[in-house]
Amino acid sequence: MKQNHITGYFEKMLDNCYDYVENAKKEGRPVVGIMCEYTPRELIMAAGAVPVCLCGGSADTISCAERDLPNNLCPLIKSTYGYHVEKSNPFLEWADLVVAETTCDGKKKMFELMGEKRPLYILELTQKTNDREALGHWTAELRKLKAELERRFSVRINREKILRATEAMNRERFLKRRLAELMKKDNPPLTGRQLLDLKSIISCIPEDLRQYEKILEFLENKQEDPRGDARVRVLLTGTPLVHGAERVMDIIEKYGGLVVCAENCTGVKPVLEDVDIKEKDLIKALAEKYFRHPCSVMTPNDSRFGQISSLVGEYKARCVIELVWQTCLTYDVESFYVKKLCREKLGIPYLKIQTDYSPSDTARIVSRIEALFETVRARTSINLLALPGE
16 A cells, blocks of 8 residues: 555545445445434444434535525535535435434524424433433433334344444444554654545445555554654644535645644544443443533533643644634634633644635635744744753
8 A cells, every 4th residue: 555545445435435325225224314423323333224424515505505594504504404405415315314413503403494304303412511410311312212213214223233333333433543643653644634534424334444454554564754744733623524624624734734633523532432332231331422522512511621631742732723613603612711721721822713614715714824833833943942952
């Protein structure tokens, strides 16, 4: 495997997923659409179904969505709904069920409109992180989801099926963690964008896992470049960079940065913790794992700030960039705490980028990122000058 062909297989990710779902439908397997990391794919897989992420990353479907949705709504929600209106996403058209996670208010109300024409199941997320009754409610919600999948698809989901699905998901998380940890090196063998591209909208496709193992074998045995890396090491946090909406990461890495860690739902956040397969009650184990996912919809969300602190140190990030999709209120408000964390505890520069899927503000983003990197480099130079002589 050559270095420039690392992401070759995953460059055809959508085609791979299309073929996988097409074959699954021929075999009589149902398809379940999801939009959030809180939905346990393990339960869907245990039902013999294929979980597919439906999050839209295209600006092209937004205008038709705005016929029903307000203009000042998150572009991810509008893009997804636009695919629904145009019936242009084959995975959504194949879906026998859409799981509607009650995370943000925008998604909740969009799902109501989508549910007028598509089979929908509401999965209610209780958002009080420190409340044991909230965790109990969430566990009950997963049990109800299991019952709904059994009823709708005429299957029985037993412990063995959940265990097999959980083992597969744990394996995928393990492989993705190892890939992410390569970015801890002084000269990482990947760019942040290359790492981001090693993804799929469907979990646990067997060939995907084999490809992860091949890539890891190649990169872990590759000799590290002894030359210094002048790029600014960036921890990227905030909203997810779904397929087709990677513009901000591209700008960061084009203008002198290297995203060594993406602390978001398209990065390391979902894979840092596995499900405890030793737990007798696996639905309880699933509930505990997913309830600890530190999304900004949770309150309080202190675990996210602790996670950012740890990751900044582990990945030797020299600054934090937070991406916030326009009108994503929870991440927008929570950016106050991330900025405070960076300035008062971590002592590193912080930049919030609020944008949508349109490239109209690219020049402004470039200017702000270049200014941030100049600040980082100036601080580094001052620190080097302050070191005592040999």
